[in-house]
Amino acid sequence: MYHEATPPARLRHAVRCLWWSAGEGTKPIVPDGCLDLIVAADRVFVAGPDTGPWRSAPGTGALHGVRFRPGHAPRVLNVAADELRDQRVTLPDLWGRHGAGITDLLLSRPAALGDVVAEHLTERLDxxxxxxxxxxxxxxxxxxxxxxxxxxxxxxxxxxxxxxxxxxxxxxxxxxxxxxxxxxxxxxxxxxxxxxxxxxxxxxxxxxxxxxxxxxxxxxxFPSRRPFHSRPPRPERLPSPT
Missing domain, CATH: 1.10.10.60 (Homeodomain-like)
Structure with missing residues (x-):
């Protein structure tokens, strides 16, 4: 059970999609060049850019996530993406006390994830x-x-x-x-x-x-692609920032 939604216009230059997963069982996830900010049942964490397969833990429960366009996660996270390579880092570890406060908010209201991203998004375009x-x-x-x-x-x-x-x-x-x-x-x-x-x-x-x-x-x-949580590529035709 996995679903993607188009991000609101204010996020489209930096965010590829908002997504939701039932989180049942384990799913091998293969590299796609993206970073994700994810709300799980008991934590909020960043999934850094992978260089190999990663398997989600069983019993994770429902997950809410934001998938950043390649190169745009630092505009929100305020940390170099290479520091997060092949890592899963909780928001309090990344942002300290502020991250702990945002975690409390998102654990109670996962639907606020898009608003949190919008509030922290900078205009550092390249x-x-x-x-x-x-x-x-x-x-x-x-x-x-x-x-x-x-x-x-x-x-x-x-x-x-x-x-x-x-x-x-x-x-x-x-x-x-x-x-x-x-x-x-x-x-x-x-x-x-x-x-x-x-x-x-x-x-x-x-x-x-x-x-x-x-x-x-x-x-x-390839014959067993269906069990894999593998995101197909999308041409990076970026919308003009407004």
Missing amino acids: PGLDLLVARLTTGVPRVSAALSDLETGERQLRRRFTLAVGYGPATYLRVARLQRAVAAAPTASDLSSLALAAGYADQAHLSRDCRELTGRTPGEF
């Missing part, structure tokens, strides 16, 4: 970073192709990308390519055509990345 994320998400073959005509120096932009997204452009490209494979899997006739559709060099390339990012072979992972 168009160059957004453009780089969009190019990597939608299928450039190499990071160098995405960086080729950007005015900002490559070294500086790579550093900004890591701080905002949680890992470097090369890792994000691998994650985005896997998510393209997830989206293409239902219509692919075999793994070779799936690799081609997702932008891999060949099936062996797909196999290597799939093993590292999901902990399974493509033959194991």
Whole structure:
């Protein structure tokens, strides 16, 4: 039981979706380049950007969450995303006494999560970073192709990308390519055509990345996609901030 909702207009530049999950059993979650702010039955926590599969704990109960667009979570959390990589951090640990107060509020009123995000959202926009994320998400073959005509120096932009997204452009490209494979899997006739559709060099390339990012072979992972809480990619065509 998992449902996504479009965020209100005031959040759309920073938030990909609001979501709700019944939280029954355990769900393997594979990397998608996003950070989430999540309200569980007994805590409020941030799920950092993953570099490998993560399995939710059994008996978690209902979960309410906000999924940030890649690169935008620091605008709300006020912490570099790479400090949260492969981490689950409670809001009091992140924000101290203020985080404890927000936790009490959200545990009693989970529906206020969107309002909390809106109250903490800053206007720190980075168009160059957004453009780089969009190019990597939608299928450039190499990071160098995405960086080729950007005015900002490559070294500086790579550093900004890591701080905002949680890992470097090369890792994000691998994650985005896997998510393209997830989206293409239902219509692919075999793994070779799936690799081609997702932008891999060949099936062996797909196999290597799939093993590292999901902990399974493509033959194991893709036929059993339904139990996986894996979010399909969406082109990062960002709405104009208002």
